[in-house]
């Protein structure tokens with residue numbers, strides 16, 4: 503028969519052990535959440551992944567621009583959204599560009615609507631501006647062409663794109679970043 507002191511000691515250690523197990527179960531996800539790079543705030547100048555476009559995409563390499571999504575952390579009153587859509591870009595094949603592709607924000611430089619893909623050109627639905635795949639305005643009221651963004655291949659996967667996503671003032675001839 504076990505001595506009462508042995509039983510008390512066993513129960514104490516069992517309680518401590520269970521506490522440690524539950525602490526680990528609750529703590530590990532919290533630590534993973536904190537170290538996940540998607541949950542860190544990013545500055546405007548940081549490179550961000552273009553979600554949904556790969557440079558080896560068959561259609562893209564046949565000359566069809568592809569739209570990608572830029573994601574970022576968004577915090578509202580109670581909730582942290584780790585992967586919210588911050589904006590969109592058009593990735594355009596450009597054989598004469600240094601890396602063979604150009605990236606433009608989808609935001610129209612006229613009044614900020616979203617520029618769509620048309621037949622061999624980009625078209626803004628709001629006031630009918632049309633832009634070539636080089637970003638230059640073909641016809642319309644905008645005072646400048648589509649805004650091109652700096653990009654570079656993702657070092658961990660060169661078929662993915664990292665872009666310096668920015669917004670620019672609308673309705674001006676100068677391309678002025680909004681910070």
Ligand code: FES
Pocket residue numbers: 610611612613614615626627628629630631642643644
């Ligand atoms: S917002 Fe695009 S043409 Fe006016």
